[in-house]
Amino acid sequence: MKSLPLLAGLATLALGTLVHADAHSNLPPAVKARQAHMQLYAHNLGVLGGMAQEKIDYDAAAASAAAANLAALAQLDQSSYWPEGTDNGAIEGTRALPAIWTDFDGVMTASEGLIEASAAMSDVAGDGLDALKGAMRPLGQACSACHQDYRQRDN
Structure with missing residues (x-):
């Protein structure tokens, strides 16, 4: 009987995932x-931000891994993700x-800023909480540089 609430919870989670997946199933693959x-960015930024805000205990290995992930993600060629006609x-x-499509030079400049800031974070994330905190502001600013002009704001 103890497993019944667990099964019910898992079934609810699975159903919610399917509903969410179905709502986005019509999106183009790009x-x-x-x-x-972007979700991978958010996950790794969440780890680093949680540590910087001291909501998560600082862990040099986890910080280094998250920062290395960000730096690698920023280096990936994303050009195929952005075909014209896929805006909101x-x-x-x-x-x-x-x-994004009318100011692609601005997008590329913002992208270069993220590459630089994530590389800088990767260089220091494992060097202690103070070093991580010092690299968070430029990293956050690099993310914001793109989001301010090229992403619809949250309602």
Whole structure:
């Protein structure tokens, strides 16, 4: 009988996942890929941010791994994720603004900033909490540089 609540909880979680997946199943593969890439950014930033805010105990190995992941993600060629006609005005389920395609030079400049900031974080994340905290502001600013102009704001 103790397993019944567990099974019910797992069934609810599975159903919720399926409903969420179905809602996004009509998205083009490129949009799904870029959203997955952004989720990987968010996961690793969550680890680093949690440590920087001291909501998570600092762990040099985990910080180094998250920072290395960010640096690797920033280096990946993302050009196939951004075909024209996949902005939030053209399809439902994305927050990419049309400005991405009208100001691609600005996007590339923002991308270079993320590459530099994530590499800098990767260099120091394992060197202690103070070093990690010092690298968080430039990393956050690099993320914000793109989000401010090229991503629909949260409601």
